[in-house]
Amino acid sequence: MLAETICSAVSAAGLGIAAVTAWRKRFLTATRIAAYSLVPIALVLTGIVDWVAGIAFKPSVWLGFGLLGVAWLLFMTTRAIERRGGTRKERRAAARAERGGAVAPGASAPSLGAGAPRPLPEAARKRSADPGEDFSDIEAILKKHGI
Numbered sequence: 086m087l088a089e090t091i092c093s094a095v096s097a098a099g100l101g102i103a104a105v106t107a108w109r110k111r112f113l114t115a116t117r118i119a120a121y122s123l124v125p126i127a128l129v130l131t132g133i134v135d136w137v138a139g140i141a142f143k144p145s146v147w148l149g150f151g152l153l154g155v156a157w158l159l160f161m162t163t164r165a166i167e168r169r170g171g172t173r174k175e176r177r178a179a180a181r182a183e184r185g186g187a188v189a190p191g192a193s194a195p196s197l198g199a200g201a202p203r204p205l206p207e208a209a210r211k212r213s214a215d216p217g218e219d220f221s222d223i224e225a226i227l228k229k230h231g232i
Contacts, residue, residue, distance in 0.1 A: 088129070088134050088135075089134065092125035092126055092128065092134060093125075093126055095122070096122050096123060096124075096125050096126040098122070099123075100123075102118055103115045103118040106118055
């Protein structure tokens with residue numbers, strides 16, 4: 086009963102605002118406001134408001150929503166575990182292979198660990214020794230364009 090009264094008041098207020106907007110010669114906006122203001126009274130007349138109010142105040146309905154939430158949580162947990170890795174045997178085999186210094190497929194020698202430093206190529210050592218050399222090409226281009 087209270088919900089129907091509130092929806093009727095909202096619809097009446099919305100139609101009043103639509104009338105004022107139409108009086109100000111903004112007919113498109115007034116039509117849009119009138120359409121929005123008719124929605125609450127339409128929901129009351131179709132019985133949707135009574136249905137929603139009946140659902141909202143029943144403990145069994147909230148228990149059902151709670152069980153849906155638990156089911157969703159269990160489903161998502163199993164998906165996350167499934168994505169994390171394969172079976173226990175596969176994870177143990179991967180751990181053993183990692184400890185044994187495995188060679189990458191097609192590699193001729195074991196890969197270097199993360200702690201081993203890699204030597205710089207010859208060209209990189211020359212560039213790091215003389216930083217002025219790097220700008221000679223740029224200076225030539227700028228001179229060519231008169232800058």
